[in-house]
Amino acid sequence: MGDALVHAVDDVTVSVRPKEFVALLGSSGSGKSTLLNLMAGLDRPSSGAIFAHGRNLAEMSSEDLAQHRSHTIGMVFQAFNLLPRMTLEENVELPLRLAEVDRNDRAGRVREAVERVRLSARLTHRPSELSGGEQQRAALARALVNRPTILLADEPTGNLDSATGDAILHLLQEINESLGMTIVMVTHDRDRAARYAHRIITMGDGKLLSDGTKI
Amino acid sequence: MKTRDLTELAARNLREAVLRNSLTTLGIAVGVASLVAMLSLGVGLQELANKKLSKSGLFDAVFVSSKTNQRGMGRQNPPESSTPKEPAKILDGEARQKIAALQNVVEVYPEIRFPTEIQFEGKPYSTTVAGIPPSAKAEGAFDGMKGNFFSTPDADEAILQIEFAKDLSTQPDSLIGKNLVLRYAERQPLPAEPDTKKSKNDSHGGYSADEITGQSPGFSIVPREKTFRIIGIVETEPATSVGSFGRGRLLIPMQVAEVLRVAQANDLRGLLRRSSSKQTYDSLTVRVKSPTQVKSVEETIQKMGYGTFSLLDATKSLRLVFAVFDLFLGIFGSLALAVASLGIVNTLVMAILERRREIGILKALGAADRDIRRLFFAEAGVMGLLGGIFGVTLGWLIGTALTFGTNVYLHQRDLPPIDLSSIPWWMVAGAIGFSIVVSLAAGIYPASRAAKLNPVEALRYE
Numbered sequence: 001m002g003d004a005l006v007h008a009v010d011d012v013t014v015s016v017r018p019k020e021f022v023a024l025l026g027s028s029g030s031g032k033s034t035l036l037n038l039m040a041g042l043d044r045p046s047s048g049a050i051f052a053h054g055r056n057l058a059e060m061s062s063e064d065l066a067q068h069r070s071h072t073i074g075m076v077f078q079a080f081n082l083l084p085r086m087t088l089e090e091n092v093e094l095p096l097r098l099a100e101v102d103r104n105d106r107a108g109r110v111r112e113a114v115e116r117v118r119l120s121a122r123l124t125h126r127p128s129e130l131s132g133g134e135q136q137r138a139a140l141a142r143a144l145v146n147r148p149t150i151l152l153a154d155e156p157t158g159n160l161d162s163a164t165g166d167a168i169l170h171l172l173q174e175i176n177e178s179l180g181m182t183i184v185m186v187t188h189d190r191d192r193a194a195r196y197a198h199r200i201i202t203m204g205d206g207k208l209l210s211d212g213t214k215i
Numbered sequence: 216m217k218t219r220d221l222t223e224l225a226a227r228n229l230r231e232a233v234l235r236n237s238l239t240t241l242g243i244a245v246g247v248a249s250l251v252a253m254l255s256l257g258v259g260l261q262e263l264a265n266k267k268l269s270k271s272g273l274f275d276a277v278f279v280s281s282k283t284n285q286r287g288m289g290r291q292n293p294p295e296s297s298t299p300k301e302p303a304k305i306l307d308g309e310a311r312q313k314i315a316a317l318q319n320v321v322e323v324y325p326e327i328r329f330p331t332e333i334q335f336e337g338k339p340y341s342t343t344v345a346g347i348p349p350s351a352k353a354e355g356a357f358d359g360m361k362g363n364f365f366s367t368p369d370a371d372e373a374i375l376q377i378e379f380a381k382d383l384s385t386q387p388d389s390l391i392g393k394n395l396v397l398r399y400a401e402r403q404p405l406p407a408e409p410d411t412k413k414s415k416n417d418s419h420g421g422y423s424a425d426e427i428t429g430q431s432p433g434f435s436i437v438p439r440e441k442t443f444r445i446i447g448i449v450e451t452e453p454a455t456s457v458g459s460f461g462r463g464r465l466l467i468p469m470q471v472a473e474v475l476r477v478a479q480a481n482d483l484r485g486l487l488r489r490s491s492s493k494q495t496y497d498s499l500t501v502r503v504k505s506p507t508q509v510k511s512v513e514e515t516i517q518k519m520g521y522g523t524f525s526l527l528d529a530t531k532s533l534r535l536v537f538a539v540f541d542l543f544l545g546i547f548g549s550l551a552l553a554v555a556s557l558g559i560v561n562t563l564v565m566a567i568l569e570r571r572r573e574i575g576i577l578k579a580l581g582a583a584d585r586d587i588r589r590l591f592f593a594e595a596g597v598m599g600l601l602g603g604i605f606g607v608t609l610g611w612l613i614g615t616a617l618t619f620g621t622n623v624y625l626h627q628r629d630l631p632p633i634d635l636s637s638i639p640w641w642m643v644a645g646a647i648g649f650s651i652v653v654s655l656a657a658g659i660y661p662a663s664r665a666a667k668l669n670p671v672e673a674l675r676y677e
Contacts, residue, residue, distance in 0.1 A: 042579060062584055063584075075579050075580070081674065094577075095580045095581055098581045098586065103219075146581070
């Protein structure tokens with residue numbers, strides 16, 4: 001709608017290997033969230049290419065991008081983004097509905113995902129009845145339920161106190177190790193990034209500042 | 216997304232904004248109701264008119280006349296009648312048999328109707344007697360009758376018209392089963408022996424063309440009496456021929472009436488015109504199996520050289536009037552539905568604003584544009600379906616209330632009740648279908664707008 005083109009992400013080349021846990025570090029406006037959205041297939045680059053499992057997201061139809069988000073990507077947000085009027089169970093089931101997973105398989109998959117984030121006792125609760133940490137775990141269960149290969153987390157601890165945040169990051173680490181899931185996490189917390197991620201990519205003003213395995 | 220999941224999500228969304236969605240649905244329901252009420256009124260009136268008309272026995276009949284009689288009747292001759300001057304065909308017993316033998320013809324009978332006097336319980340009453348053909352039983356006039364229709368086509372039985380029955384007795388119902396004596400003037404051919412005539416006449420074994428064929432063009436008039444048993448009382452008098460409404464007050468079987476050989480007014484004219492001594496008819500009524508066959512029968516009879524007349528053309532223009540009437544009622548009804556559809560657009564556009572974030576989340580979780588579009592479509596469709604069902608019910612209630620009110624009014628004026636509105640199944644299905652289609656059309660814009668929402672922006676929206 002007539003917006004001037006802003007280069008939120010400019011001349012960035014990054015590659016993430018399977019089963020890697022990568023932290024995308026940067027201050028606000030550095031372009032890290034935009035990079036994450038590009039990886040998720042929620043946004044399209046005005047130029048360049050994004051390859052996931054050998055396919056270029058930049059050239060996909062919107063239908064294919066939806067398939068990519070549905071089957072390859074699981075997303076977790078700072079604001080949890082659970083649907084407030086659905087129970088935890090229904091929220092977690094939602095991606096299965098969208099992916100047209102057979103009805104008979106759904107309950108088992110939901111239970112499995114919810115057990116993994118240790119929320120089995122809260123299945124019938126609505127988001128408003130859950131604590132912040134529980135909500136983020138519910139969102140994590142929702143991201144896992146369709147068994148994606150890549151988990152993208154946008155400031156997952158941003159709305160949580162430090163203890164709860166650590167619990168979530170611990171969970172992410174566990175998922176990365178036990179399921180072998182590739183994780184890209186956006187954060188501005190360098191300490192935690194260093195503690196949990198295999199590799200830290202730093203961005204500033206839409207450009208890549210550093211990319212290196214931590215010591 | 217699968218249809219079932221889509222429907223569940225749509226239903227959930229509708230429940231969540233229950234007040235707004237109910238009001239929108241109510242708007243559609245009122246639109247559908249006005250449409251249904253208008254159309255049912257139109258269809259109801261049309262059915263009412265059709266029923267009354269077809270029961271009148273005028274629309275499955277062809278009226279045949281000898282062409283010699285036509286000029287005086289103010290009718291236009293069909294074009295083929297202007298073929299080089301043939302002698303006018305006489306409508307006699309032979310012609311009657313020929314016409315009766317035509318395909319799809321149920322019955323052919325002359326009009327028999329004469330003023331005369333009866334004796335009942337010793338007192339004389341003057342009245343008009345009409346011969347009623349057996350086919351008249353199916354007509355509406357006999358629907359609400361008391362007692363029975365003639366047991367056989369040649370029974371010495373009479374049905375009284377209610378007004379006449381009231382003249383005879385203060386309690387008309389008590390008349391059934393009693394006898395009355397009909398006094399009439401019999402036309403007798405001049406050279407015939409009165410005695411043999413009488414014995415034949417009393418046998419009532421039906422009639423044949425020979426029997427009613429006189430020997431000479433002249434005749435004498437002899438007073439006669441005949442006893443009839445009253446078997447029924449009828450509210451209105453059926454029309455047996457064109458232009459004969461409401462004159463017969465004492466009804467007897469046509470076959471019996473014919474054998475009576477009652478002297479009728481136009482016998483004198485017939486006497487002067489007739490060359491042979493045969494029984495002739497001024498006109499005959501031909502009853503056809505159904506109104507659709509009237510045209511072909513009419514054409515066949517015209518080819519035989521007789522003048523014909525039917526009321527088919529009159530129904531055609533009546534149908535046209537009703538079609539236009541229905542169209543206008545439908546247009547006014549649709550206007551209300553169109554206004555209601557704006558309500559759907561409004562509700563769904565509001566829903567997009569409200570559910571921006573939710574749409575973003577759904578897209579992040581893997582929903583395609585198509586899924587979002589279908590979700591909004593489904594919501595519009597469900598509102599249309601519910602509004603349609605509710606609206607048809609409401610429309611039916613309005614129609615019923617109108618019928619009830621009208622019947623109260625009619626009852627106050629001693630008129631029979633009518634069914635004013637009619638909702639046939641096609642109207643129910645059509646109205647609900649139309650409601651869904653209109654709702655879906657109203658959903659096109661909001662649905663495509665929701666589908667095009669940028670997920671990143673939608674997720675940022677608080």
